[in-house]
Amino acid sequence: MSTNVMMPQMGESIAEGTIVRWIKKVGDPIDKDEPLFEISTDKVDAEIPSPGAGVILEIKVKEGETVPVNSVVAVIGGAGEKPAAGAAPAVTAPPPTASSAPDGSAAPPPDAGPSEPMAARTPGPAVASAAPSEPQTLAELRRQRSSPVVRKIAKEHGIDITELNGTGISGRVTKKDILAYVESGPATARSPQAPPARPFGAPPAFKPGEDVRVEKMSVMRKKIADHMVMSVHTSAHVYSAYEVDFSQVEKLRKAKKAEYEAAGTKLTYTAFIAKATVDTIRQFPFSNASLDGDNVVYKRDINLGIAVALESGLIVPVIRNADERSMLGLCRAIQDLAHRARTKQLKPEEVQGGTFTITNPGIFGAVFGLPIISQPQVAILGVGSVDKRVVVVDDMIAIHPMCYLTLGFDHRLIDGADAGRFLQALKDRLQGFDESWV
Numbered sequence: 001m002s003t004n005v006m007m008p009q010m011g012e013s014i015a016e017g018t019i020v021r022w023i024k025k026v027g028d029p030i031d032k033d034e035p036l037f038e039i040s041t042d043k044v045d046a047e048i049p050s051p052g053a054g055v056i057l058e059i060k061v062k063e064g065e066t067v068p069v070n071s072v073v074a075v076i077g078g079a080g081e082k083p084a085a086g087a088a089p090a091v092t093a094p095p096p097t098a099s100s101a102p103d104g105s106a107a108p109p110p111d112a113g114p115s116e117p118m119a120a121r122t123p124g125p126a127v128a129s130a131a132p133s134e135p136q137t138l139a140e141l142r143r144q145r146s147s148p149v150v151r152k153i154a155k156e157h158g159i160d161i162t163e164l165n166g167t168g169i170s171g172r173v174t175k176k177d178i179l180a181y182v183e184s185g186p187a188t189a190r191s192p193q194a195p196p197a198r199p200f201g202a203p204p205a206f207k208p209g210e211d212v213r214v215e216k217m218s219v220m221r222k223k224i225a226d227h228m229v230m231s232v233h234t235s236a237h238v239y240s241a242y243e244v245d246f247s248q249v250e251k252l253r254k255a256k257k258a259e260y261e262a263a264g265t266k267l268t269y270t271a272f273i274a275k276a277t278v279d280t281i282r283q284f285p286f287s288n289a290s291l292d293g294d295n296v297v298y299k300r301d302i303n304l305g306i307a308v309a310l311e312s313g314l315i316v317p318v319i320r321n322a323d324e325r326s327m328l329g330l331c332r333a334i335q336d337l338a339h340r341a342r343t344k345q346l347k348p349e350e351v352q353g354g355t356f357t358i359t360n361p362g363i364f365g366a367v368f369g370l371p372i373i374s375q376p377q378v379a380i381l382g383v384g385s386v387d388k389r390v391v392v393v394d395d396m397i398a399i400h401p402m403c404y405l406t407l408g409f410d411h412r413l414i415d416g417a418d419a420g421r422f423l424q425a426l427k428d429r430l431q432g433f434d435e436s437w438v
Contacts, residue, residue, distance in 0.1 A: 001078060002054075002057060002075050002076065002077045002078070002081075003051055003052040003054065003075070003076040003077075004072045004074075004075055005036065005050070005051060005072065005073050005074040005075065005076060006051075006069075006070050006071065006072060006073065007039070007061075007067050007068065007069050007070060007071045007073050008039075008048060008069065009069040009070070010039070010041050010044060010046060010069075010347075010348040015068060015069060016041070016066050016067060016068050016069060017039040017040065017041045017066065017067065017069065018039060018040045018041070018064070018065065018066040018219045019037055019038075019039060019061050019062065019063050019064065019065055019066075019067075019073065020037075020038045020039060020040045020045065020063065020064075020218075020219055021037065021038040021063055022036075022037045022038075022059060022063060023035045023036055023037055023038065023047070024036055024037070024050075024056050025056065025059070026056050026057070026058065026059055026083050027055065027056060027082070027083050028055070028056050029054070029055050029079070030050045030053065030054065030055070030056060030076065031050065031053050032049075032050055032051070032052050032053045033049040033050060034049060034050050035047040035048070035049055035050075036048055036049060036050040036056075036074070037073070037074070038344065040219040040220055040223075041348065044315070044346050044347070044348050044350075044351050045219075045220060045312075045315070045344050046344050046345070046346065046347075046348075047344045047345070050076065051076070052076055053076075053079065054076045054077050054078050054079055054081065055076065055077050055078070055079065055080070055081050055082070055083075056074060056075075056076060056077075056083070057075045057076065057077040057081065057082075057083045057084070058074060058075040058083065058084075059073070059074045060072055060073055060074060060075070061073040061074075150173055150174065150175055150177075150178050153175070153178045153179065153182065154173075154178055157182050159178070159181065159182070161173050161178075164177065164178075164181060218312055218313070220310075220312050220313040220315075221312070221313055224313050224314060227374075227375070228372050230375060231372050231373050231374065231375045232372060234375055235373050235375070235378070235410040235411075235412065236410060236411035236412050237372065237373065237408055237409075237410070237411070238408070238409055238410075238411045238414075238416065238419070239370050239406055239407065239408050239409075240406070240407050240409075240416065240419045240420060240423055241368055241404050241405065241406040241407075242404070242405050242423040242424065242426075242427050243402055243403070243404055244402065244403050244404070244405055244426075244427045244430050244431060245391070245400050245401070245402060245431050246269070246386050246400070246401040246402065246403050246430065247400050247401060247431075248430070248431055248432060248433045249269065249272045249401075249430055249433055250386075250401050252272075252433060252435060252438050253267050253268075253269070253272070256438050260328065260331060263328060264332075265328065265331040265332045265335050266331065266335060267327075267331060267438075268331065268334070269383075269386060269403075270306065270334055270358070270360060270383075271327060271330050271331045271334060272327075272430065272433060273358060273381075273383055273405075273430070274304060274306070274319070274322065274330050274334065274358060275327055275330055275437060276426055276429035276430050276433065277304070277356070277358060277381060277426060278302050278304060278322045278323040279323070279429060280422060280425045280426045280429060281302050281323070281356055282302065282323055283425055284418070284421065284422045284425070285298050286298075286378070286413060286414055286418060287356060287378070287379045287409075287414070287422055288302055288355045288356055289355075289378055289413065290355075290376040290377065290378060291376070291378065291410070291412060291413055296413060299355045301320065301321055301355065302321065302322050302323040302355060302356065303318050303319065303320045303321070303322065303353050303354050303355045303356075304318065304319045304322035304354070304355075304356055304357075304358065305317070305318050305319075305354035305356065305357035305358070305374060305377075306318075306319065306334055306337065306338070306357075306358055307357060307358065307359035307360065307371075308337070308338050308341040308342065309363075309364075310341065310342060315341050315346070315351060316351060316354060316357055316359075316374060317337035317338070317340070317341050317346055317350050317351055318337075318350060318351060318352065318353055318354040319333045319334070319337065320353070327437060327438050337350065354374060354377065355377060356377060356379060356380070356381075357371075357373075357374045357377060357380045357381070358380075358381045358383065359371045359380060359381070359382055359383070360382075360383040361382060361383070361384065362383050362384040362385035362386065362403065363385075365385055366384055366385060367384050367385060367387075367404060368382060368384035368404035368405075368406045369382035369383075369384065369406060370382065370406060370408060371406070371408050372408070373408055373409075373410060378409060378410040378412075378413050378414060379407060379408065379409045379410065379414065379419075379422075380407075380408045380409075381405060381406070381407055381408075381426075382405070382406035382407075382408065383403065383405060383406075384403055384404035384405070384406070385403065386401050386402070386403045387401070387402060387403075388400065388401055388402070389402040405423060405426065405427070407419050407422060407423050
Protein backbone atom coordinates (compact mmCIF):
# COMPACT_ATOMS: atom_id res chain seq x y z
CA MET A 1 0.00 0.00 0.00
CA SER A 2 1.36 3.43 -0.95
CA THR A 3 1.93 6.25 1.56
CA ASN A 4 1.45 9.93 0.76
CA VAL A 5 4.19 12.22 2.05
CA MET A 6 2.75 15.55 3.14
CA MET A 7 4.26 19.02 3.49
CA PRO A 8 4.44 19.30 7.30
CA GLN A 9 3.22 22.28 9.30
CA MET A 10 6.39 23.44 11.01
CA GLY A 11 4.71 25.67 13.56
CA GLU A 12 1.28 27.08 14.31
CA SER A 13 1.70 30.18 12.14
CA ILE A 14 3.35 28.40 9.19
CA ALA A 15 1.05 28.05 6.17
CA GLU A 16 3.52 26.83 3.54
CA GLY A 17 6.99 25.47 2.95
CA THR A 18 9.59 25.45 0.20
CA ILE A 19 11.27 22.24 -0.94
CA VAL A 20 14.96 23.13 -0.86
CA ARG A 21 16.43 19.71 -1.63
CA TRP A 22 15.32 16.14 -2.20
CA ILE A 23 17.67 13.80 -0.34
CA LYS A 24 16.15 10.76 -2.10
CA LYS A 25 15.06 10.37 -5.71
CA VAL A 26 12.41 8.31 -7.52
CA GLY A 27 13.22 4.62 -7.27
CA ASP A 28 15.37 4.93 -4.14
CA PRO A 29 14.62 2.68 -1.14
CA ILE A 30 14.00 4.47 2.14
CA ASP A 31 13.55 3.52 5.79
CA LYS A 32 11.05 5.01 8.20
CA ASP A 33 12.37 8.22 9.79
CA GLU A 34 15.26 8.40 7.30
CA PRO A 35 15.71 11.99 5.98
CA LEU A 36 13.68 12.37 2.77
CA PHE A 37 13.75 16.05 1.87
CA GLU A 38 14.80 19.44 3.19
CA ILE A 39 12.40 22.34 3.54
CA SER A 40 12.63 26.03 4.30
CA THR A 41 9.88 28.04 5.96
CA ASP A 42 9.64 31.57 7.33
CA LYS A 43 11.03 30.26 10.64
CA VAL A 44 13.43 27.37 10.12
CA ASP A 45 15.20 25.08 7.68
CA ALA A 46 14.79 21.40 8.49
CA GLU A 47 15.27 17.89 7.15
CA ILE A 48 11.98 15.98 7.05
CA PRO A 49 12.01 12.25 7.87
CA SER A 50 10.10 9.67 5.85
CA PRO A 51 6.71 8.69 7.35
CA GLY A 52 7.23 5.07 6.27
CA ALA A 53 9.59 2.53 4.73
CA GLY A 54 9.54 1.42 1.10
CA VAL A 55 10.47 2.86 -2.28
CA ILE A 56 10.04 6.40 -3.63
CA LEU A 57 7.38 5.98 -6.34
CA GLU A 58 6.74 9.62 -7.19
CA ILE A 59 7.98 13.10 -6.36
CA LYS A 60 5.24 15.66 -6.95
CA VAL A 61 6.97 18.91 -5.94
CA LYS A 62 10.23 20.09 -7.47
CA GLU A 63 13.10 21.69 -5.64
CA GLY A 64 12.48 25.41 -5.30
CA GLU A 65 8.68 25.13 -5.28
CA THR A 66 6.57 26.45 -2.40
CA VAL A 67 3.35 24.63 -1.50
CA PRO A 68 0.76 24.85 1.31
CA VAL A 69 1.09 22.62 4.35
CA ASN A 70 -0.61 19.23 4.06
CA SER A 71 0.00 19.15 0.30
CA VAL A 72 1.14 15.77 -1.05
CA VAL A 73 4.79 16.16 -2.06
CA ALA A 74 5.75 12.53 -2.71
CA VAL A 75 4.45 8.96 -2.71
CA ILE A 76 6.15 5.97 -1.08
CA GLY A 77 5.33 2.43 -2.18
CA GLY A 78 5.93 -0.90 -0.51
CA ALA A 79 9.30 -2.64 -0.55
CA GLY A 80 10.04 -4.05 -3.99
CA GLU A 81 7.40 -1.90 -5.70
CA LYS A 82 8.64 -0.06 -8.78
CA PRO A 83 7.79 3.45 -10.02
CA ALA A 84 5.30 3.65 -12.89
CA ALA A 85 6.83 3.81 -16.34
CA GLY A 86 7.49 7.38 -17.32
CA ALA A 87 7.71 8.65 -13.73
CA ALA A 88 9.95 11.70 -13.96
CA PRO A 89 13.06 11.37 -11.79
CA ALA A 90 13.93 15.06 -12.18
CA VAL A 91 13.17 17.05 -9.05
CA THR A 92 14.91 20.34 -9.64
CA ALA A 93 12.78 23.27 -10.77
CA PRO A 94 14.29 24.96 -13.84
CA PRO A 95 16.27 27.94 -12.53
CA PRO A 96 16.21 31.26 -14.31
CA THR A 97 18.84 30.94 -17.01
CA ALA A 98 21.78 33.30 -17.14
CA SER A 99 21.13 33.83 -20.81
CA SER A 100 23.65 35.58 -22.97
CA ALA A 101 23.30 39.19 -23.94
CA PRO A 102 23.93 40.15 -27.61
CA ASP A 103 27.60 40.77 -26.81
CA GLY A 104 27.95 37.41 -25.08
CA SER A 105 27.75 38.67 -21.47
CA ALA A 106 25.47 36.99 -18.95
CA ALA A 107 22.01 38.45 -18.65
CA PRO A 108 20.08 38.71 -15.34
CA PRO A 109 17.24 36.37 -14.35
CA PRO A 110 14.04 37.26 -16.25
CA ASP A 111 12.18 38.30 -13.10
CA ALA A 112 14.95 40.43 -11.64
CA GLY A 113 16.47 42.46 -14.47
CA PRO A 114 19.74 44.34 -14.36
CA SER A 115 17.84 47.44 -13.30
CA GLU A 116 16.02 45.78 -10.39
CA PRO A 117 18.14 44.28 -7.58
CA MET A 118 16.18 41.51 -5.88
CA ALA A 119 16.35 42.97 -2.39
CA ALA A 120 15.49 46.52 -3.42
CA ARG A 121 12.15 46.50 -5.21
CA THR A 122 10.01 49.59 -4.94
CA PRO A 123 6.92 48.97 -2.75
CA GLY A 124 3.62 49.33 -4.52
CA PRO A 125 0.55 47.46 -5.71
CA ALA A 126 0.87 44.37 -7.84
CA VAL A 127 0.46 45.11 -11.52
CA ALA A 128 -0.06 43.09 -14.65
CA SER A 129 3.03 41.42 -16.02
CA ALA A 130 4.86 43.39 -18.64
CA ALA A 131 6.71 40.56 -20.32
CA PRO A 132 4.53 38.43 -22.59
CA SER A 133 7.60 36.34 -23.37
CA GLU A 134 8.18 35.40 -19.72
CA PRO A 135 8.82 31.64 -19.53
CA GLN A 136 5.81 29.74 -18.25
CA THR A 137 7.93 28.03 -15.57
CA LEU A 138 8.70 31.39 -13.94
CA ALA A 139 5.08 32.47 -13.98
CA GLU A 140 4.12 29.15 -12.42
CA LEU A 141 6.79 29.51 -9.75
CA ARG A 142 5.48 32.98 -8.93
CA ARG A 143 2.03 31.52 -8.39
CA GLN A 144 3.38 28.71 -6.25
CA ARG A 145 5.39 31.09 -4.08
CA SER A 146 2.31 33.08 -3.14
CA SER A 147 0.71 32.16 0.17
CA PRO A 148 -2.59 30.23 0.49
CA VAL A 149 -4.28 33.42 1.72
CA VAL A 150 -3.18 35.30 -1.41
CA ARG A 151 -4.35 32.50 -3.68
CA LYS A 152 -7.72 32.41 -1.90
CA ILE A 153 -8.24 36.15 -2.39
CA ALA A 154 -7.21 35.83 -6.03
CA LYS A 155 -9.68 32.99 -6.59
CA GLU A 156 -12.52 34.91 -4.95
CA HIS A 157 -11.94 37.85 -7.32
CA GLY A 158 -11.14 35.83 -10.42
CA ILE A 159 -7.53 37.05 -10.61
CA ASP A 160 -4.77 35.03 -12.25
CA ILE A 161 -1.71 35.47 -9.99
CA THR A 162 0.64 34.44 -12.79
CA GLU A 163 -0.27 37.70 -14.54
CA LEU A 164 0.88 39.83 -11.59
CA ASN A 165 4.28 41.10 -10.52
CA GLY A 166 4.44 41.45 -6.75
CA THR A 167 6.70 43.45 -4.47
CA GLY A 168 8.11 40.38 -2.72
CA ILE A 169 11.44 38.76 -3.48
CA SER A 170 11.55 37.45 -7.07
CA GLY A 171 8.17 38.99 -7.82
CA ARG A 172 6.28 37.09 -5.16
CA VAL A 173 2.72 38.43 -4.76
CA THR A 174 2.05 39.38 -1.14
CA LYS A 175 -1.28 39.87 0.61
CA LYS A 176 -0.73 43.64 0.46
CA ASP A 177 -0.14 43.37 -3.29
CA ILE A 178 -3.29 41.37 -4.04
CA LEU A 179 -5.50 43.60 -1.88
CA ALA A 180 -4.07 46.70 -3.55
CA TYR A 181 -4.73 45.17 -6.97
CA VAL A 182 -8.30 44.23 -6.02
CA GLU A 183 -8.92 47.79 -4.84
CA SER A 184 -7.34 49.53 -7.82
CA GLY A 185 -8.40 47.04 -10.49
CA PRO A 186 -6.61 46.25 -13.75
CA ALA A 187 -6.39 49.93 -14.65
CA THR A 188 -2.96 49.98 -12.98
CA ALA A 189 -1.63 47.43 -15.43
CA ARG A 190 1.77 48.27 -16.76
CA SER A 191 2.12 48.73 -20.48
CA PRO A 192 4.17 46.08 -22.32
CA GLN A 193 6.86 48.66 -22.99
CA ALA A 194 7.26 49.80 -19.36
CA PRO A 195 10.46 48.62 -17.65
CA PRO A 196 10.33 46.92 -14.22
CA ALA A 197 10.10 49.32 -11.31
CA ARG A 198 13.23 49.96 -9.25
CA PRO A 199 14.22 52.41 -6.52
CA PHE A 200 14.76 55.91 -7.84
CA GLY A 201 18.40 56.45 -8.73
CA ALA A 202 19.42 52.82 -8.16
CA PRO A 203 22.07 51.84 -10.72
CA PRO A 204 21.75 48.55 -12.63
CA ALA A 205 23.39 45.52 -11.04
CA PHE A 206 25.78 45.21 -13.99
CA LYS A 207 26.37 46.68 -17.40
CA PRO A 208 26.35 44.99 -20.81
CA GLY A 209 29.71 43.46 -21.51
CA GLU A 210 30.68 42.92 -17.85
CA ASP A 211 32.03 39.48 -16.98
CA VAL A 212 29.46 38.33 -14.41
CA ARG A 213 27.77 35.19 -13.15
CA VAL A 214 24.07 35.44 -12.21
CA GLU A 215 22.87 33.06 -9.52
CA LYS A 216 19.48 32.73 -7.84
CA MET A 217 19.39 33.65 -4.16
CA SER A 218 18.73 30.74 -1.80
CA VAL A 219 15.47 30.63 0.14
CA MET A 220 17.32 31.33 3.40
CA ARG A 221 19.26 34.22 1.84
CA LYS A 222 16.01 35.82 0.61
CA LYS A 223 14.43 35.57 4.04
CA ILE A 224 17.51 37.06 5.71
CA ALA A 225 17.53 39.88 3.13
CA ASP A 226 13.86 40.63 3.72
CA HIS A 227 14.24 40.63 7.50
CA MET A 228 17.36 42.80 7.54
CA VAL A 229 15.92 45.43 5.21
CA MET A 230 12.70 45.47 7.24
CA SER A 231 14.64 45.92 10.47
CA VAL A 232 16.70 48.82 9.12
CA HIS A 233 13.51 50.52 7.94
CA THR A 234 11.81 49.87 11.32
CA SER A 235 14.33 50.69 14.04
CA ALA A 236 16.51 53.76 14.54
CA HIS A 237 19.81 51.89 14.89
CA VAL A 238 22.49 53.35 17.19
CA TYR A 239 25.62 51.64 18.54
CA SER A 240 27.87 51.87 21.58
CA ALA A 241 31.06 49.85 22.11
CA TYR A 242 32.89 49.08 25.37
CA GLU A 243 36.25 47.37 25.83
CA VAL A 244 36.17 44.59 28.42
CA ASP A 245 39.05 42.88 30.22
CA PHE A 246 38.49 39.10 30.06
CA SER A 247 41.26 38.20 32.55
CA GLN A 248 38.82 36.95 35.20
CA VAL A 249 36.74 35.07 32.64
CA GLU A 250 39.86 33.41 31.22
CA LYS A 251 41.07 32.46 34.71
CA LEU A 252 37.74 30.80 35.57
CA ARG A 253 37.46 29.14 32.18
CA LYS A 254 40.85 27.45 32.56
CA ALA A 255 40.10 26.42 36.14
CA LYS A 256 36.69 24.88 35.36
CA LYS A 257 37.33 23.60 31.83
CA ALA A 258 37.98 19.96 32.78
CA GLU A 259 35.02 19.89 35.15
CA TYR A 260 32.62 20.99 32.40
CA GLU A 261 34.10 18.57 29.88
CA ALA A 262 33.52 15.75 32.36
CA ALA A 263 29.87 16.85 32.44
CA GLY A 264 29.72 16.50 28.65
CA THR A 265 29.94 20.13 27.52
CA LYS A 266 32.41 22.96 26.87
CA LEU A 267 32.90 26.08 28.97
CA THR A 268 33.13 28.83 26.35
CA TYR A 269 33.39 32.60 26.36
CA THR A 270 29.86 32.66 24.92
CA ALA A 271 28.48 31.00 28.05
CA PHE A 272 30.15 33.60 30.31
CA ILE A 273 28.78 36.42 28.14
CA ALA A 274 25.30 34.84 28.07
CA LYS A 275 25.22 34.52 31.87
CA ALA A 276 26.38 38.11 32.43
CA THR A 277 23.98 39.37 29.75
CA VAL A 278 20.81 37.79 31.17
CA ASP A 279 21.66 39.15 34.62
CA THR A 280 22.15 42.61 33.09
CA ILE A 281 18.89 42.35 31.15
CA ARG A 282 17.07 41.63 34.40
CA GLN A 283 18.58 44.82 35.81
CA PHE A 284 17.54 46.90 32.77
CA PRO A 285 14.05 45.80 31.57
CA PHE A 286 14.11 48.28 28.66
CA SER A 287 16.57 45.98 26.90
CA ASN A 288 14.04 43.12 26.92
CA ALA A 289 11.14 44.91 25.31
CA SER A 290 9.32 45.58 22.04
CA LEU A 291 7.43 48.54 20.62
CA ASP A 292 3.77 48.17 19.69
CA GLY A 293 2.70 51.48 18.19
CA ASP A 294 2.80 53.96 21.07
CA ASN A 295 3.08 51.20 23.67
CA VAL A 296 6.19 49.63 25.15
CA VAL A 297 5.81 45.89 25.76
CA TYR A 298 8.17 44.72 28.52
CA LYS A 299 8.85 40.98 28.33
CA ARG A 300 8.97 39.11 31.63
CA ASP A 301 10.63 36.06 30.09
CA ILE A 302 14.25 36.44 28.97
CA ASN A 303 14.52 34.35 25.80
CA LEU A 304 18.09 34.67 24.61
CA GLY A 305 18.85 34.26 20.90
CA ILE A 306 22.35 33.00 20.04
CA ALA A 307 23.26 33.57 16.37
CA VAL A 308 24.76 30.55 14.61
CA ALA A 309 26.58 30.92 11.29
CA LEU A 310 25.74 28.31 8.64
CA GLU A 311 27.26 27.76 5.22
CA SER A 312 24.07 29.11 3.63
CA GLY A 313 23.37 31.97 6.01
CA LEU A 314 22.57 32.69 9.63
CA ILE A 315 20.05 31.24 12.08
CA VAL A 316 19.24 32.33 15.64
CA PRO A 317 18.06 29.54 17.95
CA VAL A 318 16.55 30.72 21.22
CA ILE A 319 17.30 29.67 24.82
CA ARG A 320 13.99 30.13 26.59
CA ASN A 321 14.01 31.49 30.15
CA ALA A 322 17.77 31.81 29.95
CA ASP A 323 17.90 33.69 33.25
CA GLU A 324 16.65 30.58 35.07
CA ARG A 325 19.57 28.43 33.86
CA SER A 326 22.87 27.81 35.59
CA MET A 327 26.18 28.20 33.77
CA LEU A 328 26.20 24.46 33.11
CA GLY A 329 22.66 24.67 31.75
CA LEU A 330 23.58 27.58 29.49
CA CYS A 331 26.64 25.73 28.18
CA ARG A 332 24.58 22.66 27.36
CA ALA A 333 21.82 24.69 25.71
CA ILE A 334 24.25 26.72 23.57
CA GLN A 335 26.14 23.62 22.43
CA ASP A 336 22.95 21.64 21.71
CA LEU A 337 21.19 24.39 19.76
CA ALA A 338 24.30 25.22 17.72
CA HIS A 339 24.80 21.57 16.79
CA ARG A 340 21.17 21.06 15.79
CA ALA A 341 21.16 24.34 13.85
CA ARG A 342 24.09 23.13 11.75
CA THR A 343 22.50 19.70 11.20
CA LYS A 344 19.05 21.20 10.43
CA GLN A 345 17.37 19.47 13.36
CA LEU A 346 15.85 22.54 15.01
CA LYS A 347 12.12 22.75 15.66
CA PRO A 348 10.22 25.90 14.57
CA GLU A 349 9.51 26.96 18.15
CA GLU A 350 13.25 26.93 18.87
CA VAL A 351 13.87 29.89 16.56
CA GLN A 352 10.86 31.94 17.66
CA GLY A 353 10.11 34.20 20.60
CA GLY A 354 13.57 35.63 21.20
CA THR A 355 13.64 38.81 23.30
CA PHE A 356 17.36 39.69 23.07
CA THR A 357 20.10 38.42 20.73
CA ILE A 358 23.84 37.81 21.04
CA THR A 359 25.90 37.50 17.86
CA ASN A 360 29.62 36.73 17.81
CA PRO A 361 31.50 37.96 14.73
CA GLY A 362 34.65 37.69 16.85
CA ILE A 363 34.93 33.96 16.16
CA PHE A 364 35.80 34.93 12.56
CA GLY A 365 38.43 37.42 13.72
CA ALA A 366 36.35 40.62 13.74
CA VAL A 367 37.50 43.10 16.38
CA PHE A 368 33.89 44.21 16.78
CA GLY A 369 30.65 44.23 14.79
CA LEU A 370 27.62 46.46 14.20
CA PRO A 371 24.80 43.92 13.98
CA ILE A 372 21.25 44.67 12.82
CA ILE A 373 18.51 44.28 15.43
CA SER A 374 16.27 41.22 15.11
CA GLN A 375 12.69 42.48 15.05
CA PRO A 376 10.65 42.99 17.15
CA GLN A 377 13.51 43.18 19.66
CA VAL A 378 15.06 46.52 20.59
CA ALA A 379 18.68 45.53 21.24
CA ILE A 380 21.42 43.15 20.08
CA LEU A 381 24.87 42.46 21.51
CA GLY A 382 27.83 42.03 19.18
CA VAL A 383 30.89 40.22 20.56
CA GLY A 384 34.32 40.88 19.09
CA SER A 385 37.40 38.69 19.17
CA VAL A 386 39.20 38.11 22.48
CA ASP A 387 42.78 39.20 21.86
CA LYS A 388 45.80 39.83 24.04
CA ARG A 389 46.45 43.56 24.06
CA VAL A 390 48.71 45.97 25.89
CA VAL A 391 46.73 47.81 28.57
CA VAL A 392 47.48 50.09 31.49
CA VAL A 393 46.60 48.62 34.90
CA ASP A 394 47.30 50.70 38.00
CA ASP A 395 49.62 52.92 35.96
CA MET A 396 51.58 49.89 34.81
CA ILE A 397 51.71 48.30 31.37
CA ALA A 398 50.31 44.77 31.18
CA ILE A 399 49.09 42.29 28.58
CA HIS A 400 45.52 41.14 29.11
CA PRO A 401 42.87 39.30 27.03
CA MET A 402 40.58 42.08 25.83
CA CYS A 403 37.29 42.13 23.95
CA TYR A 404 35.01 44.80 22.45
CA LEU A 405 31.29 44.41 23.17
CA THR A 406 28.94 46.41 20.93
CA LEU A 407 25.33 47.12 21.80
CA GLY A 408 23.07 47.90 18.86
CA PHE A 409 19.89 49.51 20.17
CA ASP A 410 16.65 51.04 18.91
CA HIS A 411 16.89 54.76 19.64
CA ARG A 412 13.11 55.04 19.52
CA LEU A 413 13.09 53.44 22.97
CA ILE A 414 16.66 53.38 24.31
CA ASP A 415 18.77 56.50 24.74
CA GLY A 416 22.56 56.54 24.62
CA ALA A 417 22.85 57.06 28.37
CA ASP A 418 20.73 53.98 29.10
CA ALA A 419 22.71 51.94 26.59
CA GLY A 420 25.91 53.09 28.34
CA ARG A 421 24.57 52.02 31.74
CA PHE A 422 23.66 48.62 30.31
CA LEU A 423 27.12 48.08 28.80
CA GLN A 424 28.92 49.32 31.92
CA ALA A 425 26.94 46.90 34.11
CA LEU A 426 27.69 44.07 31.67
CA LYS A 427 31.38 45.01 31.68
CA ASP A 428 31.49 45.05 35.49
CA ARG A 429 29.90 41.58 35.66
CA LEU A 430 32.38 40.08 33.21
CA GLN A 431 35.47 41.71 34.75
CA GLY A 432 34.36 40.69 38.25
CA PHE A 433 32.78 37.37 37.32
CA ASP A 434 31.98 35.55 40.58
CA GLU A 435 33.45 32.07 40.89
CA SER A 436 30.22 30.89 42.53
CA TRP A 437 28.34 31.53 39.26
CA VAL A 438 30.41 28.96 37.35
